[in-house]
Amino acid sequence: MNTLLSFTPENRPIAIAAAFTLMIILIGTAYTLTTQGTAPMLTPSYLLQQLQIGSFLGLCAAGMMMVILLGHIDLSLPWTLTAAAMMATSVGGPWAIPAGLSVGLIVGLINGFGVSYLRIPSMIFTLGVDSVLRGLMIAHTGGFAPQTEASPLMRYLAADRIMGLPVAVFVWAAVSILITVVLTRTGFGKSIYATGAKESAAYLSGIRTRWVITGAFIASSMCAASAGILLAGYSAKAYQGMGAPFLLPAIAAVVLGGTHILGGRGRYLGTLVGVILIVFLNSVLSIMQMPEAFRQIIYGIVIVGMLLVYGRENKTRL
Amino acid sequence: MTRMTSWVGRNRGFTGAFLLFAALFVGYQMMHPRGFSTAVFIQNANESVVIGFLAMAQTVPVLMRGLDLSVGAVMTLTNTIASHVVTGSPIQQIVGMTITLAAGTGFGLMNGLIVVYGRIQPIIATLATGAVAGGLALLIRPSPGGEISSDLNWALTNAVFDFTETLGFAQDGTAAWLQPIANIPMPLIIMAVFGICVWVPFKRTVTGRTIYAVGSAEGAAYMSGLPVARAKIAAFTLAGYFAACAGLYLAIQTSSGNADINQAGAYTLNSIAAVVLGGTSLLGGVGGAIASLIGAGILRVISFYFRILSIDPLMQSLIEGLVLLAAVSIGALRTLRVKNTLELFR
Secondary structure, rough: HHHHHOOOOOOOOHHHHHHHHHHHHHEEEEEEEEHHOOOOOHHHHHHHHHHHHHHHHHHHHHHHHHHHOOOOOOOOOOHHHHHHHHHHHHHHHHHHHHHHHHHHHHHHHEOOOOOOOOOOOOOHHHHHHHHHHHHHHHHHHHOOOOOOOOOOOHHHHHHHOOOOOOHHHHHHHHHHHHHHHHHHOHHHHHHHHHHHHOOHEEEEEEEEHHHHHHHHHHHHHHHHHHHHHHHHHHHHOOOOOHHHHHHHHHHHHHOOOOOOOOOOOOOHHHHHHHHHHHHHHHHHHHHOOOHHHHHHHHHHHHHHHHHHOOOOOOOOOO | OHHHHHHHOOOHHHHHHHHHHHHHHHHHHHHOOOOOHHHHHHHHHHHHHHHHHHHHHHHHHHHOOOOOOHHHHHHHHOOOHHHHHOOEEEHHHHHHHHHHHHHHHHHHHHHHHHHOOOOOOOOOOOOOOHHHHHHHHHOOOOOEEOOOOHHHHHHHOOEHHHHHHHHHHHHHOOOOOHHHHOOOOOHHHHHHHHHHHHHHHHHHOOOHHHHHHHHOOHHHHHHHOOHHHHHHHHHHHHHHHHHHHHHHHHHHHHOOOOOOOHHHHHHHHHHHHHHHHOOOOOOOOOHHHHHHHHHHHHHHHHHHHHHHOOOOHHHHHHHHHHHHHHHHHHHHHHHOOOOHHHHHHH
C-alpha cells in the first residue's frame, strides 16, 4: 500500500494521467448511460478500435519523445509522415514500406545534421525541413490528391486483425518495446538522457553528443514515417495534410506523460499513458458530439490543468 | 565612425538581416514593372502588417528565452472579436478597437500569469492556451463574416492622403503641410505608431531590460534583484497586445472575421521564422522587435518575387522552405569559427 501511494517524482505524472484517463472513460460511460442507456465505451470492440486509432498517434509520440528527451523538438513530423505515406503509395508493391521508411531515414539524417552539426535550433530547422518536404510533395503530386493506392501489406498492417486484435496495435507495441529497451537498457538510451540533461557535461564525459542527437532525430522521423505508412494503409491512400493533426497532440502526449519539455527526464510508459489519455479524451468528446470550438477549449484546459497538478517547475531559479 | 563599426559588430545578425532585406526589396522594386510607385508600396505594406505585428509579438517572449505558440491563435481570436465590435459610429468603432486590443492584451496577461505562477514551461503552456483561443474564436464566429465599414478599410489600407480624405480633415488631404507625407502608406504609419512607438519606450524601462537579462541568464537576473516575475508577465502581455494589433488589422483589411485555425498555426510558425531571420536568438537575450520586423519583411519579399518571376506555383512552397533553411544556415557559420567546442553547447 505504501509503495502505491509514495510515487517517485518520475512516476507521479504517469499515475495521475492514468487516473485521469479512467475518469474520462467513466464520465463518457456515465454520459452514454444517461442519454442512451448503454455503455459502448466499456465494450472490448470499442476499446480495441480506440487503440487502433491511437496507434498512429502512439507512433508519432514515441518518436517525438526521443527528441524531446534531448530538449529538442521535431516540427517536421507532419510532412515527414505525409511524404513517407505518399512515397510508399506511389512506389507500391513489395518496396512500398522500405520506400516510406527510407524517407524517414533521410529526413532524420538531415534534421540531425542541421541540429547537431550546424547547431541551428531544432525549432526552426525542422520547421524549414517541414516546408521543404511540403514543397517537394506538392511538386510531386501537382497539388492534387495522389491517385496511388496503399499496397496490400500496408493495408494488412493498418486495418487487419490477428486473433481479434488490430495488427496496428501489434506494430505500436513492437515499437514501444523497442524504444523502452533502447531507452532503459542501451548505452544510446543513457546517452540520450545524459545529453538532454546537460549537453556540455555529456560531451566532456566522452559521449558523442552529435551522434546521439542525429540518432534521436532519425528515430523520430522513422516513427513518423511508419505512422504515415500505417495511416495510408488504414485509409487505403495518402492525402495532403494527413500529418497535420498529429503534431500538437504528439507533443501534448509526451508532455502530459511527464517528459520534461527541456529534456533529460521522462519515461516511455508516461508517453504511452499520455497517448491513451488524448485518444480517449477525443473519443469521449466526439461521443458527446461536442462542437469543435468546445473541443479545442477543453483540450487546452486539460493540458494546462494537468500540468498545474504535476508539471510545475521548481521554484528555485539557480 | 568607430561607434558605427562597433554597433555593426555588436548587431551582426540585425545588420545582415537588414542588408538582405534591402537587397531583396530593391531588387524586387527594380524588376517590378511599376516598381518604386506608391501603389506598389501600399500593396506591399498592406501584406506585411499582420506578419510584422506577429513577429514583434513573438520576439518579446523569445527574448526571455520563452516561446509563445499562441500568437497566431490570439490573432484569430481578436480578429473575430473585432469583426463584431468594430462597427457603428466612429466613436463606437474606436471603442470597439480598444476592446479588441484589450482582449488580446488580457489573453497575453493570462499566458504570463500561467507561466509565472503556474510555473509551466512557456512553450507548452501557450500551446494549450492557443487551443483555447482558437476554440473561443470558433465560438465567436462559427462562419466567416462581419460588417466592418468599408470607409475604415479604405482609410487604413491606403496612403495618408486617402486617410485624411476619408476622415475629412487637413482640407481633405490637400493641405500643404501634409504633402511631404501624403504618399506614405497608412499600414507603415500603423506599424510605427502601434508597434515601434510601444516597443522602443518599453525596451528602455527596467521591465524591458529585465526581459533581456532573463534571456541571458535568469539566475543572475534574479540574484541581481531584477523584477523577473514582472518582466515575464509583461513579455507575454506585450505579445498578446501585438497579436491583437495583428488581429485587428486583419479584420479591418479583410472587413471581416474568420476563425481559421490552420491559418493561425501557419502564422505562429511564420512568426518564429521571422524572429530568427531578423537575427534574434531563440536562446534569448539577443535581438529585438525591430529586427523581427525586418525578418518579417524578408519573408514577405520572398513571396512577392513569386508574382513577378512567374515561378511555377507548385514550386513556391519548396523554394520558400529552401530559402528559410538557407537563411538560418548562414547563422550556422559561426560554428566554424568557434575554437572551443564547449562554446557550442549554450
